[in-house]
Amino acid sequence: GAVVSQHPSWVICKSGTSVKIECRSLDFQATTMFWYRQFPKQSLMLMATSNEGSKATYEQGVEKDKFLINHASLTLSTLTVTSAHPEDSSFYICSAPRTGMETQYFGPGTRLLVL
Amino acid sequence: DAKTTQPPSMDCAEGRAANLPCNHSTISGNEYVYWYRQIHSQGPQYIIHGLKNNETNEMASLIITEDRKSSTLILPHATLRDTAVYYCIVFRAGGTSYGKLTFGQGTILTVHP
Numbered sequence: 478g479a480v481v482s483q484h485p486s487w488v489i490c491k492s493g494t495s496v497k498i499e500c501r502s503l504d505f506q507a508t509t510m511f512w513y514r515q516f517p518k519q520s521l522m523l524m525a526t527s528n529e530g531s532k533a534t535y536e537q538g539v540e541k542d543k544f545l546i547n548h549a550s551l552t553l554s555t556l557t558v559t560s561a562h563p564e565d566s567s568f569y570i571c572s573a574p575r576t577g578m579e580t581q582y583f584g585p586g587t588r589l590l591v592l
Numbered sequence: 593d594a595k596t597t598q599p600p601s602m603d604c605a606e607g608r609a610a611n612l613p614c615n616h617s618t619i620s621g622n623e624y625v626y627w628y629r630q631i632h633s634q635g636p637q638y639i640i641h642g643l644k645n646n647e648t649n650e651m652a653s654l655i656i657t658e659d660r661k662s663s664t665l666i667l668p669h670a671t672l673r674d675t676a677v678y679y680c681i682v683f684r685a686g687g688t689s690y691g692k693l694t695f696g697q698g699t700i701l702t703v704h705p
Binding site: 513 | 630634635636641693
């Protein structure tokens with residue numbers, strides 16, 4: 478069964494509003510989680526690393542003030558897209574490495590459409 | 593992490609083995625080969641990984657050449673539900689970049705009846 482969940486699975490919002498996406502590890506603790514973005518017909522692109530107890534680290538070109546990340550607990554990371562615009566419409570996917578098992582589990586993704 | 597090269601697309605008949613190749617000629621000694629797949633509109637799914645020995649699990653087999661410069665993912669009896677994009681990723685487990693997977697374009701595998 479799924480070991481990483483995301484909520485919501487899809488969201489439609491108006492331009493200028495903020496959207497929060499949750500990522501949860503269901504049966505293990507994750508001190509680190511990752512956020513990816515995927516545009517249609519493209520591959521996944523890493524956006525940022527979410528660290529429990531410290532600030533997130535962002536990949537080059539990703540605006541940290543626009544994509545706010547909070548790793549609230551060992552099982553929850555949230556990504557908030559602030560002042561969303563149509564170009565932010567994308568498929569957002571989180572992942573969490575399972576320590577000791579050398580594998581990384583991905584959430585089912587959240588599809589965001591900004592009108 | 594080393595770069596990988598995969599064919600953009602492959603076809604396979606249902607029930608037959610699907611053999612997906614991956615080249616990773618610049619792989620270093622402490623880098624693993626990971627395979628993930630992404631079914632349309634879903635998050636990637638872990639399939640298998642290996643360092644230098646061949647590996648098998650309930651989903652697939654992974655064959656790594658002796659020089660580790662290439663590998664093949666084998667789905668022994670492909671089904672229509674195996675239609676997906678398959679990603680081969682070379683990754684150094686542990687260290688400061690732990691978990692930061694770099695996805696290429698992958699191989700679109702289409703299984704047909």
